[in-house]
Amino acid sequence: MRVPGSTPLRAVVVGASSGIGAALVKRLAADGAHVAALARREQELEGLQAATADSPGEVSVHVHDVCDTDAVGGLFEEVVRELGGLDLLVYAAGIMTPVGKDEYDTNKDLTMLDVNVGGCVAWCNPTANLFRTQRSGTIVGISSIAGARGRKGNPMYGTTKAAMDHYLEALRNRLGDCGAHVCTIKPGYVATPMTEGIDGMFWVISADTAAKRILRAAGCRVNERYVPMRWGLVALVLRCIPSFLFKRMNF
Amino acid sequence: MGDVATAQARRDWEYVESWGMASGGAVRVLRPGTKEELQGALEEASREGVRLAPRGAGCSYGDASTQADGWVLDLSRMNRVLAFDPETGVLEAEAGLTVEGAWQHILPHGWWPYVVSGTMYPTIAGAAAMNIHGKNNYCVGTFGDHVLEFDMVLPSGEVRTANREKDADLFHAAIGGFGMLGVFSRIVMDTKRVHSGLMEVRGVSTHDLGEMMAVFEAEKGAADYLVGWIDCFPADDRSGRGLVHIGRNLGPGEDLHPEATLDPAAQSLSQNILGVIPKSEVWRALRLFNHDPGMRLVNAAKYQAGRLEGMKGPYLQSHAAFHFLLDFVPNWKWAYGRRDRRGLIQYQVFLPKETAHDTLIEILERCRSREHVSYLGVLKRHRPDPFWLTHGLDGWSLALDFKVDEGRRASLWEHCYDLTELVLAAGGKFYFAKDSVLRPEDATRFLPPDRLAAFSALKRELDPSGTFETDLSRRVFPA
Numbered sequence: 114m115r116v117p118g119s120t121p122l123r124a125v126v127v128g129a130s131s132g133i134g135a136a137l138v139k140r141l142a143a144d145g146a147h148v149a150a151l152a153r154r155e156q157e158l159e160g161l162q163a164a165t166a167d168s169p170g171e172v173s174v175h176v177h178d179v180c181d182t183d184a185v186g187g188l189f190e191e192v193v194r195e196l197g198g199l200d201l202l203v204y205a206a207g208i209m210t211p212v213g214k215d216e217y218d219t220n221k222d223l224t225m226l227d228v229n230v231g232g233c234v235a236w237c238n239p240t241a242n243l244f245r246t247q248r249s250g251t252i253v254g255i256s257s258i259a260g261a262r263g264r265k266g267n268p269m270y271g272t273t274k275a276a277m278d279h280y281l282e283a284l285r286n287r288l289g290d291c292g293a294h295v296c297t298i299k300p301g302y303v304a305t306p307m308t309e310g311i312d313g314m315f316w317v318i319s320a321d322t323a324a325k326r327i328l329r330a331a332g333c334r335v336n337e338r339y340v341p342m343r344w345g346l347v348a349l350v351l352r353c354i355p356s357f358l359f360k361r362m363n364f
Numbered sequence: 365m366g367d368v369a370t371a372q373a374r375r376d377w378e379y380v381e382s383w384g385m386a387s388g389g390a391v392r393v394l395r396p397g398t399k400e401e402l403q404g405a406l407e408e409a410s411r412e413g414v415r416l417a418p419r420g421a422g423c424s425y426g427d428a429s430t431q432a433d434g435w436v437l438d439l440s441r442m443n444r445v446l447a448f449d450p451e452t453g454v455l456e457a458e459a460g461l462t463v464e465g466a467w468q469h470i471l472p473h474g475w476w477p478y479v480v481s482g483t484m485y486p487t488i489a490g491a492a493a494m495n496i497h498g499k500n501n502y503c504v505g506t507f508g509d510h511v512l513e514f515d516m517v518l519p520s521g522e523v524r525t526a527n528r529e530k531d532a533d534l535f536h537a538a539i540g541g542f543g544m545l546g547v548f549s550r551i552v553m554d555t556k557r558v559h560s561g562l563m564e565v566r567g568v569s570t571h572d573l574g575e576m577m578a579v580f581e582a583e584k585g586a587a588d589y590l591v592g593w594i595d596c597f598p599a600d601d602r603s604g605r606g607l608v609h610i611g612r613n614l615g616p617g618e619d620l621h622p623e624a625t626l627d628p629a630a631q632s633l634s635q636n637i638l639g640v641i642p643k644s645e646v647w648r649a650l651r652l653f654n655h656d657p658g659m660r661l662v663n664a665a666k667y668q669a670g671r672l673e674g675m676k677g678p679y680l681q682s683h684a685a686f687h688f689l690l691d692f693v694p695n696w697k698w699a700y701g702r703r704d705r706r707g708l709i710q711y712q713v714f715l716p717k718e719t720a721h722d723t724l725i726e727i728l729e730r731c732r733s734r735e736h737v738s739y740l741g742v743l744k745r746h747r748p749d750p751f752w753l754t755h756g757l758d759g760w761s762l763a764l765d766f767k768v769d770e771g772r773r774a775s776l777w778e779h780c781y782d783l784t785e786l787v788l789a790a791g792g793k794f795y796f797a798k799d800s801v802l803r804p805e806d807a808t809r810f811l812p813p814d815r816l817a818a819f820s821a822l823k824r825e826l827d828p829s830g831t832f833e834t835d836l837s838r839r840v841f842p843a
Binding site for chain 1: 375376377378379380381388389390392702703704
């Protein structure tokens with residue numbers, strides 16, 4: 114990331130209409146960054162632009178559906194040209210569609226795969242190629258602690274996050290030699306529209322707090338960061354539970 | 365479906381920079397793999413009214429293939445060898461073939477390119493467009509002197525074949541024409557017979573520039589290659605101290621096992637130093653010395669090592685190891701900084717033999733007094749050639765690598781402007797493959813006016829809408 118006092122940070126946030134994405138745009142704009150905010154919902158984007166109008170940074174908004182992967186190439190060029198380069202990409206788009214106990218709905222699952230993984234790959238690939246050639250830049254992928262184990266509750270959501278973890282790790286290793294960086298963020302419970310109505314949440318933090326910690330982790334070139342960090346202990350314990358026990362747990 | 369997919373050139377959006385990394389930007393890069401895709405890319409650019417910067421491997425130190433306003437047309441995918449005659453040594457290839465690809469193909473048959481650069485990665489299209497020279501410029505001329513024929517795709521999509529008889533104007537303008545007239549799609553070149561994969565190399569340590577030039581003059585009748593390394597730090601009577609490397613190709617029968625040494629595997633540069641230290645990481649160590657005191661030390665150590673080398677007499681070295689010194693430590697340029705707009709520029713001056721010595725001494729002195737000392741100095745001997753915009757002359761060149769430090773960037777450019785005045789006053793010339801600092805008025809002062817006018821007329825005829833444009837062309841030849 115850019116050194117404070119030098120030219121403004123140039124960032125793209127994909128999935129910026131609400132939750133962590135919107136909070137990241139606000140934080141970045143407050144820090145003076147030039148941000149291109151991308152999301153599917155135009156109204157929310159307009160609200161975001163209005164909310165950041167007085168910030169020291171600049172925010173431009175672009176309506177984009179991450180499932181439309183064919184549009185990514187052209188839009189990527191457009192936003193990078195508009196920003197005059199790129200230092201940071203945050204892929205924050207993600208959906209978690211509730212799945213009933215006995216529901217096995219392929220369309221629902223594949224939509225989650227398209228948004229959470231397909232869109233991530235479509236945005237990270239051209240960004241990685243740009244960062245490889247400029248030997249700098251940071252990609253931040255908002256994954257989840259849900260990727261730690263295959264839980265009963267929502268098989269596909271966890272799968273998409275595990276896939277993101279794997280892909281982002283590979284990308285980080287691929288770019289490691291050339292100065293660019295990939296940071297995987299694994300939030301626990303964050304108070305966002307996605308988690309509204311979920312029972313039994315604990316250690317809940319606000320989207321703004323999550324955004325603050327995410328940017329700090331990205332600035333320090335952390336490889337993987339649980340947000341808050343204590344979720345790392347939870348993940349460690351989860352990974353240690355043998356399968357014959359885990360399948361009997363209702364976690 | 366298949367037709368649509370193959371008709372369009374591959375495209376990426378990348379950071380494209382000068383080889384020295386001191387300038388660059390994010391830009392659309394088109395990468396045609398066939399002549400049809402190349403023509404399609406030209407047609408698309410024309411339709412969209414976009415400027416194109418032709419690019420090979422991006423080995424020009426300056427902005428010769430970067431593009432701040434348009435797209436980059438990268439030809440490196442068109443890299444097939446089309447034909448090679450082991451009897452005559454004539455090589456016919458697509459223009460994106462690299463020097464590496466060329467020598468690896470022809471060396472097993474006992475041939476080597478007449479002219480190679482200090483790195484093996486440039487494409488032959490880039491080598492022809494910039495009319496590059498090697499350590500043997502004084503005896504074999506430039507790369508263009510060994511091009512027999514080329515095909516050039518014009519902005520209109522028309523393919524024109526040119527050689528010394530047919531379309532001779534295009535031939536002599538496009539070679540050294542830095543990609544402004546069209547894009548090479550096929551190049552036919554002759555190559556040089558070698559009888560071994562090894563060369564005999566001898567080092568001669570010299571006390572000052574005058575002594576080094578005297579060694580060149582004494583050896584140039586017999587030596588196949590001559591290159592001088594100069595320590596740019598010491599002042600006064602040691603100004604220009606250094607080491608001359610004299611290379612000689614082995615004659616028939618001198619190598620008892622030529623089939624073994626001509627094998628490309630025997631040429632490969634080692635991946636490790638002393639068998640354990642990976643060369644890919646050496647740039648990190650070099651970075652620790654990449655400042656004036658550090659480089660003063662490194663240059664002094666190299667000078668002392670050169671004195672020992674001078675005492676040990678001739679030794680054998682592979683062609684690749686002798687020629688491609690810049691590839692010895694991979695990515696050594698990162699020692700100058702890896703972030704955008706940090707890095708180095710190379711400032712290479714060409715001086716007629718009559719004024720060379722005194723002017724070069726003055727240049728070295730001014731570098732020291734302004735504290736913009738080159739971390740590497742390389743002296744070569746040259747001869748004239750018939751290409752319209754050539755840098756060739758009967759004289760000498762000195763290449764200087766200057767570190768580009770953001771805080772001293774403006775002062776470095778001022779320093780180079782001042783040296784340029786000195787060189788132009790001495791009847792000197794410059795070379796577009798290396799340049800980053802020429803101003804519009806400078807080019808018209810060293811290029812012959814008739815040649816420049818003829819080149820401009822040809823550009824207007826072949827590229828009326830000005831499709832081919834690079835950062836260099838806009839800087840040096842603004843409309």
